[in-house]
Amino acid sequence: MEKKPELSIVMPCLNEAETLAICIEKAKRFLENNQVEGEIIIADNGSTDGSQKIAESLNARVIPVKEKGYGSALRGGIEAANGTYIIMADADDSYNFEALLPFLTNLRSGSDLVMGNRFKGGVAKGAMPFLHKYLGNPVLSFIGRLFYKINIGDFHCGLRGFSKEAYYKMDLKTTGMEFASEMIVKSKLNNLKITEVPTTLQPDGRTRDPHLNTWRDGWRHLRFLLLYSPQWLFLIPGLFLIVIGFISSVVIISQPIVIDNIHLDIHTLLYTSSFVLIGFQFIVFYALTKIYAVENKLLPKSNRYNKLFKYLNLETGLIIGVLFLIVGIVLSYFGLNIWKHSNFGELNPSETLRIIIPAVFTILLGMQIIFFSLFFSILGLKNSDN
Structure with missing residues (x-):
């Protein structure tokens, strides 16, 4: 029988042909260099630029997800994952898939959710828009800490790890960008153990505009934090x-x-x-x-x-x-x-x-x-x- 992977690395994907290959290659190097039994899952949300073929050529599992949205794509990929632990991150080459060991170490030690903190690890010049860095993220993170008493400094870091068991306890429902906030809030409400580790953020490696919409998605995060409190x-x-x-x-x-x-x-x-x-x-x-x-x-x-x-x-x-x-x-x-x-x-x-x-x-x-x-x-x- 094929050995069950310890770790599943899940990337949501919607037309990420420019950066998908480098992200998969970095994730594979991490698994090989740290002797981790793992798999790489690309949760494809309807790409039309050939992202699926790129992923398949690099032996990553492609999971088609019909329902649109960041949260929908991730839920589809996570639920298809076979690993005991899951680490998720965007496929835009802004997160370093070769530096996942602190996440996996904390998961092995019993943490249910391990959050990355970009402000502690370092945000490279041009990696985060001014409004996100000095207004959106600090304000929404402060509201999250105030409302839910969660000691997390970076609520919206896209690089995070959790156990598959904890994921089902969270019972996540949202389909959009607010999925990131819901994961933290539901972890706290279900008394799961949350840990935070420093991570870095590099400029987006794509030439096209990001899927994130500053005001629309910021409002969706704020709306979720309010409605769940x-x-x-x-x-x-x-x-x-x-x-x-x-x-x-x-x-x-x-x-x-x-x-x-x-x-x-x-x-x-x-x-x-x-x-x-x-x-x-x-x-x-x-x-x-x-x-x-x-x-x-x-x-x-x-x-x-x-x-x-x-x-x-x-x-x-x-x-x-x-x-x-x-x-x-x-x-x-x-x-x-x-x-x-x-x-x-x-x-x-x-x-x-x-x-x-x-x-x-x-x-x-x-x-x-x-x-x-x-x-x-x-x-x-x-x-x-x-």
């Missing part, structure tokens, strides 16, 4: 709006706020009370997004998620919602009495709206809590803890 997208902004809106509303209800010649009164109270309602809507979306993502296996299920249905249930929501409704009705009664004492004539808005606005606000909030609790309980019907 409902805590930062919804929960934290929601809590911020509620705190600011509640404190401001309480102060204005007691008396107008005067700052120099600026008077913040009942008109401002309308906005501050709206902040609380909007903040609550953010939190509702956080809960619903979290449930959808977990139940559709986009995010792993955690102990915190299971507790969500234990403490946030229909009965609790109905009680809180009804209490808010009662407060709103009582305040409305007081407002009606003030109007009655004026023989249902003209009122002093500065006086009455300090009661009416909180009355309307608590009624609206109470109804939202009741409706949310009903919908939330429907989503949690199959949860055994509910």
Whole structure:
């Protein structure tokens, strides 16, 4: 029987005839020089420049991938790989396929994902566009570290290694350039061991323009980081709006706020009370997004998620919602009495709206809590803890 390879080197390919041969030759030299049992896989995404023949002539395996996209090509190549470990990199000769030993060594030592860091290893002059080097990559990497608490300095390095077992645990879904971010995020969410090693980046060896689109693909990365972190997208902004809106509303209800010649009164109270309602809507979306993502296996299920249905249930929501409704009705009664004492004539808005606005606000909030609790309980019907 043919010996199973330890390492599969996977390269996504779309019209890479100019640089594909040198990349394959470097990868073969690495395998030979380090006595690694391995294979080279070219995940072809529909090349029309003869890239497939070049790869076959150098004894690399060509895996045709019909579904377009960087992520699609890589998934096709990775899933066809036979190696225990996989190292992936672009076929544009910007990464050094002869310097893969630190990646393989860390994988052998038990790391699930080994990331390259181009900023630690060295970025050659002209290898990375100015916006990518000083804006896009640092900002997106910072957001990734902040949102997901991942100690990675270069989120978008295309040279990385991982075990085949870890790849299936990641359960990757995206098809485009955001595949790179998803791999790191899913590794963290599944408690996989992530290591980072220095690597170098050389100028792209092709004469044509790269497939990467700065603004479009940058937005796709940012969008993915936001959508996979409902805590930062919804929960934290929601809590911020509620705190600011509640404190401001309480102060204005007691008396107008005067700052120099600026008077913040009942008109401002309308906005501050709206902040609380909007903040609550953010939190509702956080809960619903979290449930959808977990139940559709986009995010792993955690102990915190299971507790969500234990403490946030229909009965609790109905009680809180009804209490808010009662407060709103009582305040409305007081407002009606003030109007009655004026023989249902003209009122002093500065006086009455300090009661009416909180009355309307608590009624609206109470109804939202009741409706949310009903919908939330429907989503949690199959949860055994509910």
